[in-house]
Every structure is written in C-alpha cells, then in structure tokens.
Amino acid sequence: MSTLSKRVRFKKAMSRHWQLYLLVFFPMLTVFLFHYIPLWGLQIAFRKYQSNKGIWGSQWVGLKYFIQFVNYPNFFQMMWNTLRVSLYSLLTFPFPVILAILLNDMKDNFFKRAAQMITYAPHFISTVVLCSMTLMFLNRESGAFNTILTLLGGKAQDWMARPYLFAPVYVITGLWQNLGWNSIIYLAAMSSLSPELLDAAHVDGANRFHILWYVYIPHLMPTIIVMLLLRMGQLVSVGFEKVFLLQNTLNLDYSTVISTYVYQIGMIKGQYSYSTAIGLFESLLNIILIVSLNTISRKVAETSLW
Amino acid sequence: MKHISRFLSLMLVLLLLCGSALAEIPTWLHVDQLPLTDEPVKLKIACLVHNNSTDPLNSWTYEYIKQVMGVDIDLEYFYSASRNETIVMMMADGTLPDMIIACSLNANELTKYGTVEGKLLDLRPYINEENAPNLTAIYAEHPEYLNELVTPDGAQYSIGYINENSFGTTCFNMFYNYDWLEACGLSVPTTLDEFLEMLRAFKKYGEEQGIDGIAPFGGNSGAFNCTYLILNALGYDTSINYQWRGSCDTNICLRNGKIVMPAYDREVLPYYLNYLHTMYEEKLMEEDYYTLDIDTCKAHLAANRYGVFNIMPSIYTNIEQGRSWFGIIPMTSEYSDKAFWPNYSMQTIGAFVVSADTKYPELCVAFADHFYDPEYCQMFLNGYTGPSVNQPELFLGKTTGWYYDPINGITNDDYLAIKEKYQSYIFWRYDKLFLWGPGLFGVTRSEGPGVTHDENGNKFSAYEVEGKGETIMEKAKIRENTTIATQQQGIALYNCQSKYLIDEYTPTVCYFDEETTERIDELKTLVTEYATKELAKFVIGTRPLSELDDYFAEMDKLGAAEYVQYYADYYASMH
Amino acid sequence: MAKNKNRIRMDRSSRIYTFIIYALVTVTTLVVAYPLYFAIVASFSDPNAVAMGDTVFWFKGFTLEPYQAIIKEPILLSGYRNSLIYMVFGTAYNMMLTIPAAYVLSKKNLPGRKSIMWYFLITMYVGGGLIPTYLWYKQLGLVNNPLVMIVGQGVSAYNMIVARQFFMTSIPDSLYEAAEIDGASEIKSFFRIALPLAKPIIAVITLYYAFAKWNSYYAALVYLRPQKYWPLQLALRQILITNESAFADMSDISNTDADFMLRKMYMVRAMKYAVIMVASVPMLVFYPFVQKYFTKGVMIGSVKE
The missing domain is CATH 1.10.3720.10 (MetI-like)
Incomplete structure (x- = not known):
C-alpha cells in the first residue's frame, strides 16, 4: 500500500513539475552530448593506451598506473606541497568578502566605481606576466620590494631563494590577482537584499555596524559557504603554469607539485594513460573532500551543494 | 606532362648556355627526376608551417610541387604552438596523412609510433639508387646520418633535416668579452687555473671601472648556464643542442670513453663543486645565480656585468655592445689534458615520416628525395638566390628579379614592389615562397660556412678573412668585416672552437623500447631533481662539501647507477 | 532630547565607520593599482631598464x-x-x-x-x-x-x-x-x-x-x-x-x-x-x-x- 502511493506520489509530483523538467532538459542534453559521451575515454587510465589499438583495443591494466603513482618516491612530498599551497590559498578566502562588504557600504560615487574597476583589473594580467613581475619585484638587488624594505631599515634578501616562502608568494600574488574579481559575487549577493529588511532595521534603530552584523552577514552566509565548498572541491588541483614559473633550483623541495610532475611526463613522452590516471586520482580526492565537507555543512549550516 | 617537361629541360639547357656564370645545369636542380609521377596522384600531406606564413596554399613551393613536380597535394597545416596536440590527435585519429613533414618527431615518438604501434612506414626498402638517388648518395658519404635514423629493429622511420649551412648556429657556443681581456692584458684562458685568474682579473677590472654588481662568470642557472665550460675542461663531452641553455650537470656525457653523468661522478665531482664554490665565495658569479629570473639576467648582461656568456650577447643588448665578444677556447685541467669541443650532429631526425598505410610509398620517398642533394643547394625552394642563374620556366618565374642591394642584401623585385606590406624580407619569404620553414625539411647547405656577400654581390666566406698574427685575439681581429650577429658568432666559433671539434660525441638520439623509456623517465625525474637541488646547495655553501658521501649514497638509492647504465649499454651496442 | 543625543552619537560613530571604510578601500586600491601601473609603464619602456628596476615610478627608454x-x-x-x-x-x-x-x-x-x-x-x-x-x-x-x-x-x-x-x-x-x-x-x-x-x-x-x-x-x-x-x-x-x-x-x-x-x-x-x-x-x-x-x-x- 505504501510503495504504491510512493510511486503514485512520485509520478504525480513529476507531472506537476513537468515545466521545470522541460526547462532543465536542454542543459542536461548539451552536457550529455559534450561532456558525458567523451567520458568513455576515461578508461585510458586503466588501459595501456596505444594509438594503433585504439582505446577499446588497448590492454587492460587495472590499477597499475595508480599504484605506480603512489609508489613514486616523491609522492608524499608532492602531495604535501600541493596541499600546502591550496591550504594557504584558503587563508585568503575572507579578503574578497571583506572588500565586498566595505565597498557595499560606500555611496555609489566615482571613487567607489574606480576602486571596483582597479581591483578587478589584475584578473586580466596573464600568469606569465604576473610571475615575471613577481620575480622582478622580489629581486634582491633591483626589486621594488627590497628597495622599500631597505628604506624602512631592513635588509635586502633574495626572497625566492627561501623555499618556505614559495607558498606565501604564490598565494599573495594570487590574492592580488583575484581579490576584486572574487568580491563581485558577494557584491551581487548583497545587492539582492530585500530593501524592506533594511528599512525595518533602520526603523528599529540599528546603526551601520548592526546592519552589517545582523542583516548583511547572515544574508551572505550561504553564498560564502557555497563558494568555500566549491573552493575546497579544487583543493588537490593546483594549476601548473604559475608553479612552474615561480619554481627555481633552490625551492624545489617546496615547489614540486602534482601538476608539474604530470607536465614532465606529459604529452611528448606519450604517457597519456599515466597522466590520465593521475588526473583521475586528483579528482577522486577532490570528490571525497567535497562530499565530506558538504555533509558537515548541511548539518551545521543547513547549506548544501545538492 | 613528361614531354613538356623534357622540352622545358631542353629550354633550360639553352637558356643556361646563354646565361652568365654557369655552363651546365647544376645537378642539384634534379631536373632529370621531374616530374615525379606520370599518373594523377593526390597525396595527403600534413606539415608544420612557420608562424609567419599566411595561408601556405598560396605559397610558391606549393605551386611548384603541383605544377613542376607533378604531385597534387591535399594540404593540412598547423603551427608550432599546437604541434604536440596535433601529432597526438593525428595518431589517435586512425587516418594518418600520407606524409607528415617538418614536425621533428623525436626518438621517443618514432619508437612509439613506428616500432611499437606500426603506424609509420619503414623507409629503408625505398631508399635506393633508383628511387632516391640523392639520399642514397648522402648516406653513403655520411653514414652517421643513417645511423641516427635507424632504430634497433633495423628500420628507418624518418628522414632527417640536414643543416650544414651555418656552423655557427648548430654548434654550442660560448663567448668572452675580448675588450676586457685586452684591458686586463690577458690572453684567452686555456686551463681552468687561467680561467679562474681571468675571472678574478675581470672582477678587479670591473670594480675599478665602477661597474655595479660585477659578476664575471655571467648568466644564471636556469637560462644561461656557462658551467659547461668547466665541465668541458674536466673532460666531459656531451652533445648539446645549441638552444639548450640550462645546466649540464645532469646530462649524460662521455668522459675518457666512458658514459657518465657529472653529477654522479665520484672522481671529478668534488673538484668541480669545490671550483664552483670558490667562484661563488669570491663573488665571481651572481649571488642569486640559482634564483635569478631570465629577464633580469638579460638586463645584467646589458649593464655590462658579465665577462663570460653563452649566447650571442647582441641579442639582448644593442648590437654595438655585442661586438666586443668573441669565442672561447676549450680548456684543459688536471683531469683532462686534451682540449676538445663536442661536435654536433648536423641532422635533426624525424623531419619526414610516411604513414604505413600509404598507397604510394615509392612516390613519397621520391618526393622527399627531391629536396636533398649530395653537393649543395642554397635555399632550393625559391631557386638559387644569386644573380647569376635564370630558369624562369622551371621555377615558375621565381628565379628572376634577384639582385644584390647594399642595404637589403640579396633581395628580389617582387619583394621590393610590395615592401611596405611586410615588416621584413623574411616575412615576405615565409608568406610567398615557403611551404614550410626554410630547412625544416630537406637540406640546407650553402657553398661553404659563413658565406656572405660584399657590396658588389661577390660571395666570400667571412671565415677566410683572418687577421694577421699568432694569438687568437689577433686572428679574431676581423671586426671590421663583421656586420651582423650571426656572422660574428660564426667567426668566433670558427676561429676558436672549430679547431677543437672531435668526431666522438655522446649520441643524442637513443632509441629505447617503451618500458625502458618509462623506467628511464622515472629515474631521470628523480635523479635530476635531487642532483639539481643538492648541487646548488653545495655551491652556495648551505650544505658543506664534507657531506658529499651522503649525497652519493642518496643518489645510489635513487637509482642513478641504473639510469646511467641504460645509456652506457646503448652506447656500447652502437660501437 | 534623548533622541537628538542618539542621533549625534550615531553620526559620530557613523563618520568614524565611514572613515575606516574609505581608508581601507583606498589602501587596498593603491596596493592593487601599483603593479598595474608598473605593467603599463613597462609596456612603454626599454626591457632592460624594466628588469633593472629603473621603471619603478616612471618610464625609462620610452618606446612605442x-x-x-x-x-x-x-x-x-x-x-x-x-x-x-x-x-x-x-x-x-x-x-x-x-x-x-x-x-x-x-x-x-x-x-x-x-x-x-x-x-x-x-x-x-x-x-x-x-x-x-x-x-x-x-x-x-x-x-x-x-x-x-x-x-x-x-x-x-x-x-x-x-x-x-x-x-x-x-x-x-x-x-x-x-x-x-x-x-x-x-x-x-x-x-x-x-x-x-x-x-x-x-x-x-x-x-x-x-x-x-x-x-x-x-x-x-x-x-x-x-x-x-x-x-x-x-x-x-x-x-x-x-x-x-x-x-x-x-x-x-x-x-x-x-x-x-x-x-x-x-x-x-x-x-x-x-x-x-x-x-x-x-x-x-x-x-x-x-x-x-x-x-x-x-x-x-x-x-x-
């Protein structure tokens, strides 16, 4: 009796919402067409791919490449370096939020618009130029950073020679580049705040600080959590180009990450199977991470990605 | 078609008899081999074109291939930016074109796609006197080219691009600031001890001149690494691609007939590290040698801080400043008593490959053969770029209109007519003439090394004009005749390094099977990374030289011996 | 009367608040703007001068x-x-x-x-x-x-x-x-x-x-x-x-x-x-x-x- 009504209920609900299903049908179709169909190629990670045999004809080797990766002598160091860079990056997470809050509280004048434009512009600086400028700024002899430091009485150093500074440099330059860009989503969220709520708060005698703390921040919280979750879901994937450009002989202990390793064994060496396996490994870790964190988030903050 | 061609050939002879310089048709025009085929054949060709070519289908070479060579081609072209992805995709696609040109497939790729996956055709059966006379002759004269192309299973999967033209650009080169040598009253160092003294003298000189941050041993570890000079003096012989600018510590080298790796050489490494450490301590090299970025390094070069460098300085400074620099002489030391400099293979393998499924294997090989010649040909693709030869019919009108211009050098009427449209003559050539970059396929040879022209259009070899005198410096005093960087570079090399070239060099082309390649790559990553890190620490002093035993123990653990052994075995099997 | 006092207090704290906001935003904007400015200057200057740190404030070897x-x-x-x-x-x-x-x-x-x-x-x-x-x-x-x-x-x-x-x-x-x-x-x-x-x-x-x-x-x-x-x-x-x-x-x-x-x-x-x-x-x-x-x-x- 109960199962029947469940199915009936389900069918009823589906027919009720048929328009919604229609709206989401085409997005799902395009995703299927352009993303899911090629997914069959993922099995390259489990096969010894040879172009003359094609993907289906290549020999099945199971977990060979995963095991090979985990057994690589520098595996743990690579993982640590990758995680270290990611976790440091997470520390910069609050800054775009803070900037958005500050900007939001300003009157919409020229100064505000100019500030937004300027903070948003670094996002267009390419990674190559960013790293070039960074290395120049940190140059022991002619870098602007050291010049200012000596003016303030400090001693000029070769900062890039210090391995443990690799992650901070990576992260701070990332913050510079993305601060304004990342604050946009929070500005948008705040702008959608119901005006009635603000009026009510004013009537209740709240000053600006109260409004910020009791109105804006709760409104922003779900967005912040979702952005944080999405960020955590990329934790194990640190991009290749920037690390590679900031790497030098003396900081290799800290700057060898998974993506630079994949680049070394990459396309010219023709080890697609191995590099696909490593990519899959990264994704798996990311999925595990995001599932666990999302569960916590659902329990604690009632916000979930699904 | 055949009759027309024969008629043309006759016309050719007649014209040439009326021509100014030559009494017979140069053999390298290969007129008797044309057309390549009598039936209408359509070949699919994929080729890498130069970045500055716009729609190669309009290029003269394409027209020449179709009309004069008689080969109809279905062309697919791509650029160097996407070279790797394109090769991967073509192989994965299942339908390879008949020929792939100018992609410079490396040994790994040739083994993978040729030996293992069988997608490339074995060309050996088709390179014979009848089908490919030129290549046969070339390989007979230079068996070393053939050796490089043949894989362990006895097959030849590619034909290589041969560049015997500018010796200066193929040989690894290094330079001293000769103005400084003169000012310090020194002659070019011939031993490591003299080298150190020279650096010290440079430093003193620089300080006296008030040059800020003088660092005589120039460059930085990653991009402009001059330590090869020292390795060479210690007896290491390695073939280095002239584009390679990094450290050679972890290269596979020959020393006293044995295959070794300098970073793993128990005998010599302590001395080498000590030497570098001394240089570092005395501030004879950049304090930030291991972290300096490329751009700052170039700027330091321009600021005149260096006395030794490994690329023609005028690239990064103004040209006048570059004129003070000339070539090094290989040195000797207590570990090596014979001065030598590594030779380099004039061939780049993998320039031309044929699909195993092609229906026209003989034709494909004959096609390639047409672009090679046992003697020489100067930029065949746009006809002889000299004022003295005219074969307008054969070369679709392109051999006319060439003349010598004091400003532009050898130039052409067609170019001058639309000169404003092009930033330089080179771009016009790419746009109008070349199907692929010059010499990316075929052979590039001139009438001799360092050929240039004087104001009357007469050819002469810049190397022939030597200064009087005994010392290298006096001989190198041909500065008055040097007008461009490549000439100067070539002269420096010719006068200095070329006299020490040896025939023996570590093979750069090694064909290993797939499993071995994987294993080697793994070991290489581990060993190279560790060695690079630690050697830097030893030189700077963060790690004391007393710990070298620990370093070697760790290298043993990582498998350095196994890594070197693979190459040692390969080398032994080749001799 | 009490209401006026409240409003005065709110105005003052509000002004301090505004001042802090503007100060923080200004500092952030300047810090972010400097490398942008540097990039613009570098694109018009001689590359060696840029690398030697001579273009920290202004062009050097201006070139188009x-x-x-x-x-x-x-x-x-x-x-x-x-x-x-x-x-x-x-x-x-x-x-x-x-x-x-x-x-x-x-x-x-x-x-x-x-x-x-x-x-x-x-x-x-x-x-x-x-x-x-x-x-x-x-x-x-x-x-x-x-x-x-x-x-x-x-x-x-x-x-x-x-x-x-x-x-x-x-x-x-x-x-x-x-x-x-x-x-x-x-x-x-x-x-x-x-x-x-x-x-x-x-x-x-x-x-x-x-x-x-x-x-x-x-x-x-x-x-x-x-x-x-x-x-x-x-x-x-x-x-x-x-x-x-x-x-x-x-x-x-x-x-x-x-x-x-x-x-x-x-x-x-x-x-x-x-x-x-x-x-x-x-x-x-x-x-x-x-x-x-x-x-x-x-x-x-x-x-x-």
Missing part, C-alpha cells in the same frame, strides 16, 4: 615599439573580431542553458533534484581527456569549425551552482507561492518573477562566462587549425612565440633584417606587457555596463508584493 609590433600583425584584427563573436554568442548560449538550470535546481521540492545536481556536479571533476573529446568532436563536425568555440562548453557546473545559490537565497518562496495562487505556471514564474529579480546574478555569471570566452585559447589551439578562426589570445600567444624565436631564422639574411629580428627578440619582454593592455581593453570597457546591476539598491522598487 612593442605596440607597433603587435598592431602591425595581420592576425590581430581577425583575432579581435573572432573573439568578439565567440564571446557574444558563446556567452548568450551559455546563459540560456545555465540560468534555467539554476532556477530549476533551486526549487527545493523538485523530485530527483539531488540526482540532477550530481549529474552536473560530476562534470566538474571528470572529463574524457584530449583524445576521446577530439575524436567525438570530429564526429560532430566541430573540428576546424568555429562553432566549437561557441557550443563546446555548454554549462559550467561551477557557474550553475553559484547561480543556483543566488536563486535560493535571494528570492523568497513566498513570491512563488503567491504567484502560484494567482494561477501562474512555473515557466511564467520563471520569466515574471525569477528573472527580473535575478539581474545581479545574471550580470555576474555573464561576466564569468564572457571572461572565460574572451581568454580562452586552448580549444582553438586543438580544434581550429586555420589562423582565420583564431581568437585573440591565441593570436597574441603566437606573436610572442614568433618574436621570441626569431633567432632561429637568422641564417642567410641581410644585415638590416638581422638587426630587425634581433630588435624583435629584444622587445619581446616589453611586448608581453603590451599584449595584456591590448587584450584587456574590451573587458575593461565592458565592466561598467555590467557593474551597475550589482550595485547596492539596484533592487529597490523591483520587488512587488
């Missing part, structure tokens, strides 16, 4: 060469045109898919919602890889077809989740319920209620997609061989590569040409900066138009209840 070199390249104009086309049509295509999906998935009572979410979420983590995607696209006829730049990346799961989140937090259910009572269908709800209120997020996601499209080059590198289809970033990348390796072409050329090639190689470092300026102009021009959609108070008057 990098810009001249870039502007003279024929593939630049076509690159601009192509990128504009890809960006406009591609973004429109993306938005037409993403926003409805985000709306639908924001409805908490939809059966199967979780599964559909996962359906999209997985695409963020796994992909087929270069070879299978290429083979499939070839079957679809997308290789060497400029359509691939517009149609290739349909829905970004990341953007969709962000948009979904906005729908969930900023549009109260009461609005939908009220509309339902009034007899509006779900699609009508979408167009009449959700979309107008979603202006800020539409602006943001449009920006995200537009930026991604404008900057993309890898898809073109793999799928678009002919240069006439190339987007701007690929064209610029090519220009830089060509100039960096000019030395390789230097055998057997005249002196003037050799000097010219050397000069190009020399200028590449400055060109790297100039390239950014050239490439960024449209996005910077585009931003103010989008910006007004997420300024404070944009929603005043748009909510009917």
Whole structure:
C-alpha cells in the first residue's frame, strides 16, 4: 500500500513539475552530448593506451598506473606541497568578502566605481606576466620590494631563494590577482537584499555596524559557504603554469607539485594513460573532500551543494 | 606532362648556355627526376608551417610541387604552438596523412609510433639508387646520418633535416668579452687555473671601472648556464643542442670513453663543486645565480656585468655592445689534458615520416628525395638566390628579379614592389615562397660556412678573412668585416672552437623500447631533481662539501647507477 | 532630547565607520593599482631598464615599439573580431542553458533534484581527456569549425551552482507561492518573477562566462587549425612565440633584417606587457555596463508584493 502511493506520489509530483523538467532538459542534453559521451575515454587510465589499438583495443591494466603513482618516491612530498599551497590559498578566502562588504557600504560615487574597476583589473594580467613581475619585484638587488624594505631599515634578501616562502608568494600574488574579481559575487549577493529588511532595521534603530552584523552577514552566509565548498572541491588541483614559473633550483623541495610532475611526463613522452590516471586520482580526492565537507555543512549550516 | 617537361629541360639547357656564370645545369636542380609521377596522384600531406606564413596554399613551393613536380597535394597545416596536440590527435585519429613533414618527431615518438604501434612506414626498402638517388648518395658519404635514423629493429622511420649551412648556429657556443681581456692584458684562458685568474682579473677590472654588481662568470642557472665550460675542461663531452641553455650537470656525457653523468661522478665531482664554490665565495658569479629570473639576467648582461656568456650577447643588448665578444677556447685541467669541443650532429631526425598505410610509398620517398642533394643547394625552394642563374620556366618565374642591394642584401623585385606590406624580407619569404620553414625539411647547405656577400654581390666566406698574427685575439681581429650577429658568432666559433671539434660525441638520439623509456623517465625525474637541488646547495655553501658521501649514497638509492647504465649499454651496442 | 543625543552619537560613530571604510578601500586600491601601473609603464619602456628596476615610478627608454609590433600583425584584427563573436554568442548560449538550470535546481521540492545536481556536479571533476573529446568532436563536425568555440562548453557546473545559490537565497518562496495562487505556471514564474529579480546574478555569471570566452585559447589551439578562426589570445600567444624565436631564422639574411629580428627578440619582454593592455581593453570597457546591476539598491522598487 505504501510503495504504491510512493510511486503514485512520485509520478504525480513529476507531472506537476513537468515545466521545470522541460526547462532543465536542454542543459542536461548539451552536457550529455559534450561532456558525458567523451567520458568513455576515461578508461585510458586503466588501459595501456596505444594509438594503433585504439582505446577499446588497448590492454587492460587495472590499477597499475595508480599504484605506480603512489609508489613514486616523491609522492608524499608532492602531495604535501600541493596541499600546502591550496591550504594557504584558503587563508585568503575572507579578503574578497571583506572588500565586498566595505565597498557595499560606500555611496555609489566615482571613487567607489574606480576602486571596483582597479581591483578587478589584475584578473586580466596573464600568469606569465604576473610571475615575471613577481620575480622582478622580489629581486634582491633591483626589486621594488627590497628597495622599500631597505628604506624602512631592513635588509635586502633574495626572497625566492627561501623555499618556505614559495607558498606565501604564490598565494599573495594570487590574492592580488583575484581579490576584486572574487568580491563581485558577494557584491551581487548583497545587492539582492530585500530593501524592506533594511528599512525595518533602520526603523528599529540599528546603526551601520548592526546592519552589517545582523542583516548583511547572515544574508551572505550561504553564498560564502557555497563558494568555500566549491573552493575546497579544487583543493588537490593546483594549476601548473604559475608553479612552474615561480619554481627555481633552490625551492624545489617546496615547489614540486602534482601538476608539474604530470607536465614532465606529459604529452611528448606519450604517457597519456599515466597522466590520465593521475588526473583521475586528483579528482577522486577532490570528490571525497567535497562530499565530506558538504555533509558537515548541511548539518551545521543547513547549506548544501545538492 | 613528361614531354613538356623534357622540352622545358631542353629550354633550360639553352637558356643556361646563354646565361652568365654557369655552363651546365647544376645537378642539384634534379631536373632529370621531374616530374615525379606520370599518373594523377593526390597525396595527403600534413606539415608544420612557420608562424609567419599566411595561408601556405598560396605559397610558391606549393605551386611548384603541383605544377613542376607533378604531385597534387591535399594540404593540412598547423603551427608550432599546437604541434604536440596535433601529432597526438593525428595518431589517435586512425587516418594518418600520407606524409607528415617538418614536425621533428623525436626518438621517443618514432619508437612509439613506428616500432611499437606500426603506424609509420619503414623507409629503408625505398631508399635506393633508383628511387632516391640523392639520399642514397648522402648516406653513403655520411653514414652517421643513417645511423641516427635507424632504430634497433633495423628500420628507418624518418628522414632527417640536414643543416650544414651555418656552423655557427648548430654548434654550442660560448663567448668572452675580448675588450676586457685586452684591458686586463690577458690572453684567452686555456686551463681552468687561467680561467679562474681571468675571472678574478675581470672582477678587479670591473670594480675599478665602477661597474655595479660585477659578476664575471655571467648568466644564471636556469637560462644561461656557462658551467659547461668547466665541465668541458674536466673532460666531459656531451652533445648539446645549441638552444639548450640550462645546466649540464645532469646530462649524460662521455668522459675518457666512458658514459657518465657529472653529477654522479665520484672522481671529478668534488673538484668541480669545490671550483664552483670558490667562484661563488669570491663573488665571481651572481649571488642569486640559482634564483635569478631570465629577464633580469638579460638586463645584467646589458649593464655590462658579465665577462663570460653563452649566447650571442647582441641579442639582448644593442648590437654595438655585442661586438666586443668573441669565442672561447676549450680548456684543459688536471683531469683532462686534451682540449676538445663536442661536435654536433648536423641532422635533426624525424623531419619526414610516411604513414604505413600509404598507397604510394615509392612516390613519397621520391618526393622527399627531391629536396636533398649530395653537393649543395642554397635555399632550393625559391631557386638559387644569386644573380647569376635564370630558369624562369622551371621555377615558375621565381628565379628572376634577384639582385644584390647594399642595404637589403640579396633581395628580389617582387619583394621590393610590395615592401611596405611586410615588416621584413623574411616575412615576405615565409608568406610567398615557403611551404614550410626554410630547412625544416630537406637540406640546407650553402657553398661553404659563413658565406656572405660584399657590396658588389661577390660571395666570400667571412671565415677566410683572418687577421694577421699568432694569438687568437689577433686572428679574431676581423671586426671590421663583421656586420651582423650571426656572422660574428660564426667567426668566433670558427676561429676558436672549430679547431677543437672531435668526431666522438655522446649520441643524442637513443632509441629505447617503451618500458625502458618509462623506467628511464622515472629515474631521470628523480635523479635530476635531487642532483639539481643538492648541487646548488653545495655551491652556495648551505650544505658543506664534507657531506658529499651522503649525497652519493642518496643518489645510489635513487637509482642513478641504473639510469646511467641504460645509456652506457646503448652506447656500447652502437660501437 | 534623548533622541537628538542618539542621533549625534550615531553620526559620530557613523563618520568614524565611514572613515575606516574609505581608508581601507583606498589602501587596498593603491596596493592593487601599483603593479598595474608598473605593467603599463613597462609596456612603454626599454626591457632592460624594466628588469633593472629603473621603471619603478616612471618610464625609462620610452618606446612605442612593442605596440607597433603587435598592431602591425595581420592576425590581430581577425583575432579581435573572432573573439568578439565567440564571446557574444558563446556567452548568450551559455546563459540560456545555465540560468534555467539554476532556477530549476533551486526549487527545493523538485523530485530527483539531488540526482540532477550530481549529474552536473560530476562534470566538474571528470572529463574524457584530449583524445576521446577530439575524436567525438570530429564526429560532430566541430573540428576546424568555429562553432566549437561557441557550443563546446555548454554549462559550467561551477557557474550553475553559484547561480543556483543566488536563486535560493535571494528570492523568497513566498513570491512563488503567491504567484502560484494567482494561477501562474512555473515557466511564467520563471520569466515574471525569477528573472527580473535575478539581474545581479545574471550580470555576474555573464561576466564569468564572457571572461572565460574572451581568454580562452586552448580549444582553438586543438580544434581550429586555420589562423582565420583564431581568437585573440591565441593570436597574441603566437606573436610572442614568433618574436621570441626569431633567432632561429637568422641564417642567410641581410644585415638590416638581422638587426630587425634581433630588435624583435629584444622587445619581446616589453611586448608581453603590451599584449595584456591590448587584450584587456574590451573587458575593461565592458565592466561598467555590467557593474551597475550589482550595485547596492539596484533592487529597490523591483520587488512587488
């Protein structure tokens, strides 16, 4: 009796919402067409791919490449370096939020618009130029950073020679580049705040600080959590180009990450199977991470990605 | 078609008899081999074109291939930016074109796609006197080219691009600031001890001149690494691609007939590290040698801080400043008593490959053969770029209109007519003439090394004009005749390094099977990374030289011996 | 009387508050602006002076060469045109898919919602890889077809989740319920209620997609061989590569040409900066138009209840 009504209920609900299903049908179709169909190629990670045999004809080797990766002598160091860079990056997470809050509280004048434009512009600086400028700024002899430091009485150093500074440099330059860009989503969220709520708060005698703390921040919280979750879901994937450009002989202990390793064994060496396996490994870790964190988030903050 | 061609050939002879310089048709025009085929054949060709070519289908070479060579081609072209992805995709696609040109497939790729996956055709059966006379002759004269192309299973999967033209650009080169040598009253160092003294003298000189941050041993570890000079003096012989600018510590080298790796050489490494450490301590090299970025390094070069460098300085400074620099002489030391400099293979393998499924294997090989010649040909693709030869019919009108211009050098009427449209003559050539970059396929040879022209259009070899005198410096005093960087570079090399070239060099082309390649790559990553890190620490002093035993123990653990052994075995099997 | 005192106190604390805000924003803006300024100066200066730290405040060895070199390249104009086309049509295509999906998935009572979410979420983590995607696209006829730049990346799961989140937090259910009572269908709800209120997020996601499209080059590198289809970033990348390796072409050329090639190689470092300026102009021009959609108070008057 109960199962029947469940199915009936389900069918009823589906027919009720048929328009919604229609709206989401085409997005799902395009995703299927352009993303899911090629997914069959993922099995390259489990096969010894040879172009003359094609993907289906290549020999099945199971977990060979995963095991090979985990057994690589520098595996743990690579993982640590990758995680270290990611976790440091997470520390910069609050800054775009803070900037958005500050900007939001300003009157919409020229100064505000100019500030937004300027903070948003670094996002267009390419990674190559960013790293070039960074290395120049940190140059022991002619870098602007050291010049200012000596003016303030400090001693000029070769900062890039210090391995443990690799992650901070990576992260701070990332913050510079993305601060304004990342604050946009929070500005948008705040702008959608119901005006009635603000009026009510004013009537209740709240000053600006109260409004910020009791109105804006709760409104922003779900967005912040979702952005944080999405960020955590990329934790194990640190991009290749920037690390590679900031790497030098003396900081290799800290700057060898998974993506630079994949680049070394990459396309010219023709080890697609191995590099696909490593990519899959990264994704798996990311999925595990995001599932666990999302569960916590659902329990604690009632916000979930699904 | 055949009759027309024969008629043309006759016309050719007649014209040439009326021509100014030559009494017979140069053999390298290969007129008797044309057309390549009598039936209408359509070949699919994929080729890498130069970045500055716009729609190669309009290029003269394409027209020449179709009309004069008689080969109809279905062309697919791509650029160097996407070279790797394109090769991967073509192989994965299942339908390879008949020929792939100018992609410079490396040994790994040739083994993978040729030996293992069988997608490339074995060309050996088709390179014979009848089908490919030129290549046969070339390989007979230079068996070393053939050796490089043949894989362990006895097959030849590619034909290589041969560049015997500018010796200066193929040989690894290094330079001293000769103005400084003169000012310090020194002659070019011939031993490591003299080298150190020279650096010290440079430093003193620089300080006296008030040059800020003088660092005589120039460059930085990653991009402009001059330590090869020292390795060479210690007896290491390695073939280095002239584009390679990094450290050679972890290269596979020959020393006293044995295959070794300098970073793993128990005998010599302590001395080498000590030497570098001394240089570092005395501030004879950049304090930030291991972290300096490329751009700052170039700027330091321009600021005149260096006395030794490994690329023609005028690239990064103004040209006048570059004129003070000339070539090094290989040195000797207590570990090596014979001065030598590594030779380099004039061939780049993998320039031309044929699909195993092609229906026209003989034709494909004959096609390639047409672009090679046992003697020489100067930029065949746009006809002889000299004022003295005219074969307008054969070369679709392109051999006319060439003349010598004091400003532009050898130039052409067609170019001058639309000169404003092009930033330089080179771009016009790419746009109008070349199907692929010059010499990316075929052979590039001139009438001799360092050929240039004087104001009357007469050819002469810049190397022939030597200064009087005994010392290298006096001989190198041909500065008055040097007008461009490549000439100067070539002269420096010719006068200095070329006299020490040896025939023996570590093979750069090694064909290993797939499993071995994987294993080697793994070991290489581990060993190279560790060695690079630690050697830097030893030189700077963060790690004391007393710990070298620990370093070697760790290298043993990582498998350095196994890594070197693979190459040692390969080398032994080749001799 | 007490009320006046309160107001005075509020004014003072309000003024302090304002001062702090302005101070922080000013400092942040200046710190962020300096490297931008440096990049602009570097694009007009002699590369060696830049690397030696002489251009910290002002130009040194002022030169227009990098810009001249870039502007003279024929593939630049076509690159601009192509990128504009890809960006406009591609973004429109993306938005037409993403926003409805985000709306639908924001409805908490939809059966199967979780599964559909996962359906999209997985695409963020796994992909087929270069070879299978290429083979499939070839079957679809997308290789060497400029359509691939517009149609290739349909829905970004990341953007969709962000948009979904906005729908969930900023549009109260009461609005939908009220509309339902009034007899509006779900699609009508979408167009009449959700979309107008979603202006800020539409602006943001449009920006995200537009930026991604404008900057993309890898898809073109793999799928678009002919240069006439190339987007701007690929064209610029090519220009830089060509100039960096000019030395390789230097055998057997005249002196003037050799000097010219050397000069190009020399200028590449400055060109790297100039390239950014050239490439960024449209996005910077585009931003103010989008910006007004997420300024404070944009929603005043748009909510009917």
